[in-house]
Amino acid sequence: MQKIIYQSTVSNIGEFAKDTLSEGMLITFKEGAPADLSDYCFTHTHDELLADLAVGQIIKLGQQEYLITAVGAVATTNFRELGHLTLRFDGGDSAELPGSIHVDGAIPETLAIGDEIVVKGNK
Structure with a gap:
């Protein structure tokens, strides 16, 4: 079972x-x-990010889960300090930009206010 390393709510x-x-x-x-x-x-x-973002982790947006396939060099710092993520839904194996996180899965239609953003660690 994967440990939750981050959890917040769309406001x-x-x-x-x-x-x-x-x-x-x-x-x-x-x-x-x-x-x-x-x-x-x-x-x-x-909320506090309890571990660095990494390939193989799962990010959950609302009810949809996505496998992280690439993490840019400054993505963890941006997320930890600013809550800033730029998610790309292309399954790329290398980050297009230093702040990008690439995930595998269909682009969500939307997120709603009250939906959770959860990151599950590798262990």
């Missing part, structure tokens, strides 16, 4: 956040993000 959906899904991305930020950024983000309550 706001920016005006253009759903548009990024059509481009194969989902962007998150913790509450309090600047307005020009939060317009494109799924804002969430932010």
Whole structure:
């Protein structure tokens, strides 16, 4: 069984956040993000990240689970400090950008306010 290393709840959906899904991305930020950024983000309550993000972990968005296939060099720091994730739903095995996290699975139609964001560790 995988250990939960992170858990938060979607608290706001920016005006253009759903548009990024059509481009194969989902962007998150913790509450309090600047307005020009939060317009494109799924804002969430932010909890402590108990381990670095890594390939093979599972991220759960609402009811859908995704296997992490690549983690950019600064993705863990961005997530830990800012609650910022840029998820790419392409199953890529190397990060396109230093802050990107690539996952395997279908692009979600949306996330709703109250949906959880959960990361399950490898052990």
